[in-house]
Amino acid sequence: MNAKSLKVDFLARVEGEGGFHLKVKDQSVKEAKLNIFEPPRFFEAFLRGRKFTEAPDITARICGICPIAYQMSACHAAEDAFAAKPEGAIRELRRLIYCGEWIESHALHIYLLHAPDFLGYEDAIQMAKDHPDAVQRGLRLKKIGNAIMTLLGGREIHPINIRVGGFYKAPSKAQLQTLEEDLKWARDASVETALWVATFTFPDFQRDYEFVALRHPSEYPLNEGRLVSNKGLDIPISEYEQHFAEEHVQHSNALHSTLQERGAYFVGPLARYNLNFEKLSPAAKDAAKRSGLGRECRNPFQGILVRAVETVYACDEALRIISTYNPPDRPAIEVVPRAGMGHGCTEAPRGILYHKYAFDERGLILSAKIVPPTAQNLKTIEEDLTDYVSTRLHLPNDRLQWQCEQAVRNYDPCISCATHFLRVRIERE
C-alpha cells in the first residue's frame, strides 16, 4: 500500500458537488481537505444596489433545499435594521413554514441520502428494492413538509409569499386545518422513523466538539434566540462577527468559519439538541428516549437519529401552531427603511444561517454577508475525517471511502453552491 493514489468517482448523496482529499503517509493521516463548498459571493455581489424587499427572494435561490431559511434570515436582518418586529400570528406563521422546511429537509436526508449508508446500499434506489415501505414513508413525510411550504409560501421551491414584515397573504384558519390530518400521520411516522433509525449500527466515534446553536427562553430555536455554545459562548446575534471569523483556505474556494477563541465548531441538529433539549415537545423527548438517545449526543453518526427527533418536534410544533392560530389583522407589518446595519440568524435544517446587510436610507443594499451552515461545519468535518480515518487505515480504499462519505454525510452538507464535482481521493505514500 505504499505510494498509492486512488481517484474515486463522484461522491453521491451530498447536495451539490465537491471533493475531498486524504493524504496518508506512514500509516497516519497527513491531510484531510474538503472542497465542497463555494461561498455565496455571487449572491452577495448580486444583492448590492437592490432594494431590501428583494433580498429574501434572491437569497432563497442560493439553495433549493432550504429556501425558507434564507428568506427568514434575510427578513429578520432587514427588520433588525429598520426596527420592525412582527409578532403574534405572523411570527407563528413563520415558525410554521420553517417547520415545513425542517420536515422536508430532514426526511430527504434521513431516508434518501443517509439511511443507505447505514444499511449498506449504494443509494436509495437500491435500498428501495428491499425497503419500499420505508422509502414510501420518507417520501410521504417529505411531501407533508412541502405541503406546509406550498400553503404558506405559495409554492414549495422558492416560495413567493414571504416578505420583509411578514407575508403577502395570510392563510385562513380553515386552510391551515387542511394540513392537520397529514401532520398527525407525519408525527407518528416521525416517531416510527426514529425507532427505525435506532436499529442502525452507529460507529463508536465522538470528539470534544463545541456545539453552537440559537437558544430562546421558551421555545426550541427556529427564528430567534441568542447564540450559545457548550463552551461558554452566549452572545446576541449582532455580535456574531466579533466571535466568528471566516478564513480563506488555499485548497478550496470555501471560507472556513472558526470561533476566534477556540477554532472549529459544530452547528446543526446535534448542536440544537444538546443546547436546547428541554425545549423539545414531550412527544419528541419521548421519541428520543425510546430510540436510546440521552440528554446529550456527541456522536455525529447519530445525527440521523437527532434529525428524526427534530422531525417529531417540527410536526408537533406545526400542529400546536395550527390549533391556536387566528389570522393576523394584516399579513405584514409596515416596514420603513432607514440607513443602518441589520443582522439575521436563524436555524436552517443544517444549522445556523447568518445574514448581515448594510442599507442606505432608501433601503438599498450597500453590502451583504451570508454565512451558510455548511461553511461553518467544514473545519469540523475535516477534523472528523482525520480522526476517524486514523483508526481505520487498515481498511482497503473502497471501504475507507465508503466510511468517509458516511462521515461527511453526518453533516448533511448542503453544497448547492459548489461548481466542482466531488471526487474522493485517497492518497497513500
Added chain:
Amino acid sequence: MNASSSTVFIGVGNPFRSDDGAGIAVVRRLRGEVPPRVRIQEESGDGTELLEAWKDADCVILVDAVLSGAPPGTIHRLDARTEKLPTWFSHSSTHAFGVAEAIELARAMGDLPARLIVYGIEGLDFSAGTELSPEVAEVVPAAANLILQEILHLPAVRSAGST
C-alpha cells in the same frame, strides 16, 4: 381526467446557476406554444418533487441541463422507459437526489409514467450567474422546437386536438 390532461412538460434547473437554467429557458420559450392541455411545470431538480410532478401523468417530457463531456450545446434525447439514465445526467444538478435518481427510484418502485422522454442540453458553466453561455443560448430555440414537435405529435395530444 382525460388523456390529454395527463401530459406534463417539465423544465428543470436553476436560472441562477448559469447554464443550469437551460431547461427553464426552453420551457419559458415554449409557454403559449404548447397546447393548453399540456401542463407546464418548472422545477428546481429536487427528485422527490419530480416524482410528485409526474405522479398522475401518462406522458412526461422533461428538459434539463447536463454535463456529459459532449460539446456545449449538444442536445441529448433519451427514452427513460427503455434506457437507464446515464450517471452523468444528474451531475450538473445542485441536488443530491435529482432527475436521474428520481427516474431510477420510480423505476425501482414500478412508478414510471407510461411515457417519459428526457432531453438534456449540454452545459458549459454551472457557476453562479444568470446568463447562459453563448454555445448554450444558441441551441435553446432548436431544442425548444424539437421538443414542441415531439409534444405536438404525442398520441394523447394529437387525439385530444382532433376532437
